[in-house]
Amino acid sequence: MSQQVGPMALTPLGDDEQLFRNTIRRFAVEQIGPLVRGMDESQQMDAGLIRKLFELGLMGIEIPEEYGGAGGTFFNAILAVEEISAVDPSVGVMVDVQNTLCINALVRWANEEQKKKYLTRLATDTIGSYALSEASSGSDAFALQTRAVKRGDDYVLNGQKLWITNAKEAGLFIVFATIDPAAGYKGITAFLVEKGAAGFTLGKKEDKLGIRASSTCELIFNDCVVPAAQVLGEPGKGYKIAIETLNEGRIGIGSQMLGLAEGAWGYAAKWAKERKQFGKTLVEFQAMQFQLAEMATEIEAAKLMVYNAARLKDARLDFLKEAAMCKYFTSQVAERVASLAVEIYGGSGFVKDYPVEKLYRDAKIGKIYEGTSFMQLATIAKLTLGKV
DSSP: OOOOOOOOOSSOOOHHHHHHHHHHHHHIIIIIGGGHHHHHHHTOOOHHHHHHHHHTTTTSTTSOGGGTSOOOOHHHHHHHHHHHHTTOHHHHHHHHIIIIIIIHHHHHHOOHHHIIIIIHHHHHTOOEEEEOOBTTBSSSTTOOOOEEEEETTEEEEEEEEEEEETTTTOSEEEEEEESOGGGGGGGEEEEEEETTOTTEEEEEEOOOSSOTTSOEEEEEEEEEEEEGGGEESSTTOHHHHHHHHHHHHHHHHHHHHHHHHHHHHHHHHHHHHHOEETTEEGGGSHHHHHHHHHHHHHHHHHHHHHHHHHHHHHTTOOOHHHHHHHHHHHHHHHHHHHHHHHHHHGGGGGSTTSTHHHHHHHHGGGGTTTSOHHHHHHHHHHHHHOOO
């Protein structure tokens, strides 16, 4: 009688996953590491680095090979975001939005003509951006004011989008607008809008606290004509597209925050082993050992939540609750670990000459974008408590 093989543990990786992770880790340290401070200070992503991200296949991880992509899994994308974010969460979120939002939406909802046209570009040289948020629709994501009016074979878009990640570098935007305000969320429609489209311009670039190399801009649509063939999915299906894609994207943000926490812990542990006070290294003090141990425990719990949610997604099982939980918890852990890392460095942690100051600034966004912590808690409460 053959022995039944039970479920695999979450954190051990298969041989291909291990090789993939090690490759990304080496790339992040060697190719991204030297650029981190300069990109943060200039608030600009290095153009040469973007080319290398495409060359390594990191901007098209889940794109099927027939469209020029790597044909990888969602879990592969999560590993990539984690490893890159341990070095620079700004680069991590660029890779994350490309893969877990834009590519996921196109793979699932685009027709064959759209896939051939855009997935091939996203795999090779085009960055994608996901344009949902507006001034009046942050957590209330579907209180959209951007309008799309049908005129013949086209739609005409008017409105503004705010806080749009990857906007400065992007060549393709998934833009959500309503074609029928009276229909509420059932009127929301997703459009594929290319950079340079008539009537579409970039507005203000935000001057942010953290992830400063990642561009966050306003989008302005002034009688922007979009062919009906550029509708993603079907008219009125934008709500479903956005909700399902954001659920996956939250796991991506979880992996970004996980990587950030791992990076901060690594710096803190190294500093504690080297820094001497009262004739001993910091790590020789039991209080410091306990603090680092507690940080490591929280990181391990965060990793289990991120990996579990990603594995569930790849297995086509329900993951909505797990995605909300991992997004909420990892953002808590990242902020706490990065803060403690600054304290372990002491005064050195408060200056820009050392890396933990930047990671502390970068951590704050985890509680805000792709669904605030309050919105995640609301989702978790609904799914665990039912109607109250």
